[in-house]
Each structure stands twice: as C-alpha cells, then as structure tokens.
Amino acid sequence: MYRTITASSQFKIYAAVALAALLMTLLAVTLTASQAQATTTSSTTIATDGDDNPIPQQQGQAATPTPAPHKTPEACPAKLRTASVVDSGYYALFDVWWNDEEGELTNNVCPPRVEFIPAQPPRGGKPGTPARTDRSPSSINITAEPPTIIHIPNSAKVTLSESNYPKGKYKKVWDADDAENPNGDGDRMVWVLPACPPDGDPSGVGLCISYSAALLNSADWNGNIEYIVTHVHQVDIDKQDRRYVLAYDLPDGEAGRADLRWYSADEQTDTVNVAPGGYDRPMWFFPSRGAYEFQVYIRGNPNTSKSDPISKDDSVTSDLREYIVHVGAEADLGAAIRMTPQFVSPGNGNNVTVTIIANNEGPDEAEKTEVDVALPDGLTYSSHSTATGTYANGVWSIGEFASGASAVLTIMATVDAETHGEDLTVNAAISAKETVTTNSGTYDVPVPDPDPRNNTASNVTTVERSSNVAPVFQLVRSVPENSAAGTNVGIPVLVKNPESGDTLTFTLSGIGHDNFTVEAADGNAQIKVAANSYLNYEDTLFSNYDLTLQVSDGKDSNGNDDDSVDDTISVRIEVTDVSESAGITVTAIPASQTPTHDVELRSSFGNPPVPKSQMRFIWVQRPLNGEIDPRYRVEGNQDYESITVSSGSAGVMQYKVMAKYLDSTSRVYRTVESAWTSVTYTD
Known part of the structure; x- marks a missing residue:
C-alpha cells in the first residue's frame, strides 16, 4: 500500500x-x-x-x-x-x-x-x-x-547476526531469543x-x-x-x-x-x-x-x-x-474496485457488477480485516458473493487475512429508475485491527500499515442520459452555510387541509435529513436548521440535500387513528455560499454536565486552508475568564478534531482548539484558533 x-x-x-x-x-x-x-x-x-x-x-x-x-x-x-x-x-x-x-x-x-x-x-x-x-x-x-x-x-x-548484534557483545539477547522458543533454538528474530x-x-x-x-x-x-x-x-x-x-x-x-x-x-x-x-x-x-x-x-x-x-x-x-x-503486526493492505459495465443505459433493472479485490502484502497477518463499501445514491444493492468472510450493511468482514493473501467480493446492484446522466461512484476502504489484552480489558487497536496510500479505492459507472426523462415536481429552498440551529430554511411549504382541527405531523427523509427539522407554522410546514447540523457550501457532499417531506393527520378516511403518511413532496435544500475566512467553532455536547460525566467537544471548520488530515489540533482549557491551565494540553492529528473531557469539580470551564498547518506557499506554519467555549459543571 x-x-x-x-x-x-x-x-x-x-x-x-x-x-x-x-x-x-x-x-x-x-x-x-x-x-x-x-x-x-x-x-x-x-x-x-x-x-x-x-x-x-x-x-x-x-x-x-x-x-x-x-x-x-x-x-x-x-x-x-x-x-x-x-x-x-x-x-x-x-x-x-x-x-x-x-x-x-x-x-x-x-x-x-x-x-x-x-x-x-x-x-x-x-x-x-x-x-x-x-x-x-x-x-x-x-x-x-x-x-x-x-x-x-x-x-x-x-534478524540477529554477527554483523549487526554479535553474540560476543549481546550474548543475553541471543540467550533470550533461545529461551523464547520451546526447543531452545531461537528464530533469531x-x-x-x-x-x-x-x-x-x-x-x-x-x-x-x-x-x-x-x-x-x-x-x-x-x-x-x-x-x-x-x-x-x-x-x-x-x-x-x-x-x-x-x-x-x-x-x-x-x-x-x-x-x-x-x-x-x-x-x-x-x-x-x-x-x-x-x-x-x-x-x-x-x-x-x-x-x-x-x-x-x-x-x-x-x-x-x-x-x-x-x-x-x-x-x-x-x-x-x-x-x-x-x-504487534504490521500489514500492507490494499483495495481495488472493478465495475462492469462502465456505461449503462438508464432505466429500472439495469445491473452493475461491482468487484472488490482486497490484498495483504504483509509482512504479517492482519487479524481483524474489514472493507467498508459505500454504494452511491442511484445504485441499489441486489446480492453478493464471496468465498472469504461475510458481507452485510456495507461492511465486508474478512477476518484473519494472511500475508500474501487476496480476496474477492462481488456485489450485484441495480440502477434506480430515476437515475440518468450521472456518474455512480463506489468507494471502498480496507483496514485491520488486532486484539490487545491488558489488565483493564481487551481492546481492538489498528494494525499499522507501512504504506496506506492504497487503503482506499473508487471506481465509476456512468448512467447515460435518457432520450426522454419524465418530469417531476420539486420544491427548492435555500439556506446560508453555517446557519445556526432554528434558522428558517426558506418560506414554509404550503399544506392544503380541509379539516382545520387536525393536528398535522411532518417528517423529512433522505440522506442528510437529520440536518433539518420541520415544525408546523399556521398549518403549513416550516423547515428549520437542526442542532449540530453540518451545512458547508465548500463541501460538495453537504452543499445540496434532496429530501422528501411527508405529512400525516393521524387519521384514516373513517376518522380512526392512523399514523400513515398522507402525502409527500420532493424538496431540494440548497446551501448557499457565505463569504468567510478560515475559522474554527467548537460545540460542547452537552454544554451543561455533572463533574463526573463526559462532555464531547466537537470542532468544525469554515473554509479550511488545507485538508484536515494535514493539520495538528491543539486543545487548551481555563477556568471561566481565567488563565490557561498549563497542566492541560491535548494535541494530535485529525483524530483529535473532537475530544472528550470531564471535570472533577463543579464550576465553569472554557475550552478552545487551535489548528496548526503548513502554508504551502510561504512554507511557514500558521495557526487558526476558535473562540472559547464554556461548559458548566454542576453537582
């Protein structure tokens, strides 16, 4: 890899x-x-x-x-x-x-x-x-x-030898190697x-x-x-x-x-x-x-x-x-994807074969190997086959993966009827974990990969444009990126309900629906930004949301209780660009907690100057409006973008994160930092 x-x-x-x-x-x-x-x-x-x-x-x-x-x-x-x-x-x-x-x-x-x-x-x-x-x-x-x-x-x-660690200088090392082997003859490793x-x-x-x-x-x-x-x-x-x-x-x-x-x-x-x-x-x-x-x-x-x-x-x-x-072990794992055909006609029932190849170039066996497979919208899983491990819910569990071994997973998928003129990209990522036992418990830890550049793979099948695509109605609403929770997403969606006494229940479905909520507003449906949402114009995966708005009056045609959906409509929510400089915000979840329980500090970036994988995250804390506590400093790579904290006593603590990165133009290290975020600890 x-x-x-x-x-x-x-x-x-x-x-x-x-x-x-x-x-x-x-x-x-x-x-x-x-x-x-x-x-x-x-x-x-x-x-x-x-x-x-x-x-x-x-x-x-x-x-x-x-x-x-x-x-x-x-x-x-x-x-x-x-x-x-x-x-x-x-x-x-x-x-x-x-x-x-x-x-x-x-x-x-x-x-x-x-x-x-x-x-x-x-x-x-x-x-x-x-x-x-x-x-x-x-x-x-x-x-x-x-x-x-x-x-x-x-x-x-x-490998022990007379040229690197001669027995005359390192006799006890040679003796220990012998002692580690039952027959008293060490493997010299x-x-x-x-x-x-x-x-x-x-x-x-x-x-x-x-x-x-x-x-x-x-x-x-x-x-x-x-x-x-x-x-x-x-x-x-x-x-x-x-x-x-x-x-x-x-x-x-x-x-x-x-x-x-x-x-x-x-x-x-x-x-x-x-x-x-x-x-x-x-x-x-x-x-x-x-x-x-x-x-x-x-x-x-x-x-x-x-x-x-x-x-x-x-x-x-x-x-x-x-x-x-x-x-422990190290394993050079790799993944590759083949998709056939590479071009497919639109229409329900057209099949695409996704072949995922996993390999282990060693030097060691990988104990718990998995491949995460992500099928795109527009491509629906139909069936699969593999001679190695099991596949379910987008995870191919290979298990023990010997050095030098390879394995194949074949997924059959169908193109959705409404999909046309699109590139359908399948992604796969391979990783492995090893069980480490300590006095406090058993933990699965990542198996280091000496060359992880081929740990991920992707491939594309293009769905050709149909000569005639049936029209559908769709509402469009927009909201600025990074909007606060509770912000209205455009104007309300109008609802026709002849019976004014009904209590209407609105729901949203679709990828990313949890970034939004729906509330009744004078009998109509007002879409709002949800708490802990991620709305980022610069991130193309989160700049548009195609959702379905559903409504129910809680009754059937005879007036009996029935929570079935009465009507739906397609709604596209477009996230609009806001002029912003690079900056970090920190959200505490929850913002109020008892001293003995954890609080998650979650950072989010606006216009990151470099990919977050190239940043160093540094967290500091202080009492409310006090001095930074020199005993508390946490830093690390992208894994530290969010951390968990707690306090041993009641009071208000404040936290901030700084992201350090190398400016590729000036070759100078620069730092972007958040404002202080407060957490109230109460007994």
Missing part, C-alpha cells in the same frame, strides 16, 4: 494504556510520527547537574522546555472514546517527579515527549547556548481508560528500539523511549534514582510466565562492549540508575511478539543533611505502576 497516514512516515503507536505503560518500564514508544505536535512556549533549560542529553521530537513540533527541578510534570491528555495507538516519537516513558503536596516520589503517569536541542556555538557576536532537552505534553496516559497503547513497529524487527538522541539515532524506526529523572534536583538527593522492574510478563499468557526484555548501553566504538543495563530474566540486572536532573537512553530488545506488562517502582535517597530536606526519610519509594507495550 502506499503510505499516507496522518503522521509522518514514522510508525503509528498505540497510545494510552500501552503507550504510557511502555515508556515507564522499558518500552519507549513514539507517538505517531505522523502526528507532528505543535506547541510553542518560552524556553527554559533544565538543571546542568546530571545527564542533560535530550531527545528530539517529531518534525513540525515545537516543544516546551524542560520544567525546572521539582516542578509538576506536563499535562495529561484528554480522554478519547477508543484506545489510541502510539508507534513513533521520542518519549521519556519512565519519568519521575517529587510530589510536594503528598511528600512522595511519584511515577509520571503521562510521560512527555522529549526533544534534544544541540549546543550552539557563538555566532555574530552572540554567545553560544549549551545543549538541552526540551519536554512537551504527549498523548500517553498509562492509567487512562480506554488506554494508550505503545506499539513497536515492524520496522524495528531485525528480535525487535530493537534504538537509543534516543543524542546517544542514538532512532530515524530508522521513528520510536524511542528513555528513563528520566529530569524533574529532580540533584542537591535534594544522595546518589542516583533507581528504577526497579519487578516483573515482566506477556499479558495474554500467564503472569508467572516471564517475558524476556533487555536494555543495553550503546557500545563504546566498534570494538567496544555493549553493557547490559537491564534484563527482565536476571534479578542481578533489574535496576536502572538515573542521575537526578538527567536522562538514561538505552536501546531495547524484545525477542517475541505480544503485549508486555512491566511492573515498575522508583526509589531514591533524599539528602537529609540539608537544612530544608524534601523528606526526613533516608529512602523513599513510589507506588508500583504497570506499563504495557505491544509488539
């Missing part, structure tokens, strides 16, 4: 539970590289004590500099309705901070993205700047429901995440994870901070069945030895030491597929000799946290 994912050509990542879980313990998964975050803030450098080597982030992202020591971590992302996937980006998955309020060492449940900013030499009379690591909020929350799933992409898979910059270069995989104690001040601690991994197991097997995961330092030169930092099967190497104020960036090895759960806690020794120690205890320990990382 051709690759067009919403992020860069880096791999997708399952974000939420798996994502956060991964970085914390030892999987660093990157946020979908295809998602380029855009966050601009003032710049602050982290403390110079300790390892100040940072990690780069996605192209097009501007990161918030690392907070000063003992500051609170970055904001957690908003909750999503489905499990999210992270498979690219640079993350401090295992991150720790000191919670002054609770007086305890705390795992960061929403680990940040990190970016390495190299040192700059003096230039033009200006002093140089030291290297630093900047941090910004990510989409990972290891405690969220549904979870963030960190997915290690298939591009990380390598492992998944390798490179060290994050500046220690390594993850460009070939697009994902890396690190340990971090960057929020801690070395003056407050004696020695290093210890990350202790108590157990790693594969979630869908047995908690006692240990999984093999290894972390290595990079070798010191070609002839140097690669030091084993951490090995899940060896209690002698179950601890990683990180200097307060710094990062630790190992490379990771996973010998087999599966959902890995890491159980991790953090320990440190406060400097009690200070006059104002952060703690009077000689040793403090965090809670045990669980991180989940998924080593």
